[in-house]
Amino acid sequence: MEATRIIAVRHGETSWNVDARIQGQTDIALNDTGRWQARRVGEALATEPISAVYTSDLERAHETARSIGEVSGKEVIPHEGLRERSFGMFEGKTFDEIHQTWPEHAQNWRKRIPDWQPPEGGESLLELRERVLRTLHELAARHPGEQIVVVAHGGVLDALYRIATRQEVNAPRTWELPNGAINRLLWTPEGFTLVGWSDTQHLDEANAPADETSA
Template sequence: MTHPAVTRILAIRHGETAWNVDSRIQGHLDIPLNAVGREQARRLALSVAGEDLTAIYCSDLSRAHATASAVAESVGLPLSVDKGLRERSFGAFEGLSFKEIEQRWPDQALRWRQRDPLFAAEGGENLQTFYARCVGAVRALAERHAGEHIAVVAHGGVMDCLYRAASRLELHAPRSWELGNASINRLLYMPEGFTLVGWNDKSHLEGPALDEFSDGERQGMTT
């Protein structure tokens, strides 16, 4: 039996967008799901229809909101928006590919690639600020729903931070885990912190979901 203080969390990354395909940094730009992403959201919704969820939260950006809307409809729950679940803001980098960023600002691209926790593109967030914001938002939701089972639909960067929080990994540690579009990740939250239960489950999708982190993103970038 689950301890009454434990919150079970389905942490879900949004479905695919055209900019995922092009490896362009989305950040706070509101890029919608493409046709593949909409199909991923549909399959995701079918796969979680039997989950005993009590609440569903999502980022206010449309790629996460559309994915979460499909889940909410499948389980018959209202959808709540939390801006704390937004992707990291990348400021001047948004809309550009890593190669374009590297060509324009090679020194900044290196700091980003090395996961400097204090680095922020002009007008954007550094990793420390982003981590505190998104992990803090999920922690607050988990504490609000202690003993329940909730879904959180957000972005690759948010998933990365949750993985690190649950695995007790430093922000500057290289990433070795996947963050597939419309993937399901399972965590527990107790007052002591997050615990990882399962990661990057894509069994509900046909074929591998596109992983936009195949380039610089595997070195520490999020979109």
């Protein structure tokens, strides 16, 4: 089977990114900077051969994906499997607020305990990894020999990077996950291979976008 080329994009900036608030699966829209970033991503990919555009169904990702769909002429296809990690009761809070109120949970989070789940419906890192792996395999397998775009979130892309580079979910993160960055991978039935990561040349006219403080 021929490889599928994947362009993975993190959504544009939101007001909660700026405030370092945990978004998780709370549906937050892009801010003005995020909408500008989304347009720039679309322009950067305007000449790419794209067979399909898939996106998280959360608005910040979906709006980013629409900018790509408009220039590629492709319908934007939402997929719940691309949603951000669920952070349960911690969504809407900053890490400092969590640390002050629930220090034990904050330590588990900071140490990246693989099976720790945020209370009230949160996902563990292991659950997130399995969901990302299953979803990306499903989508990529539909397009052998073609190129697809996937628009998702910081936590999803972090999991995908670890999968492609064979790193554990609790390995220290040494790579960037800026809003609006373009990342490239290859997929075959044997797995994922990293091609390029964190390309932000198309965003050079703006101030550097916020990194993944709150996904």
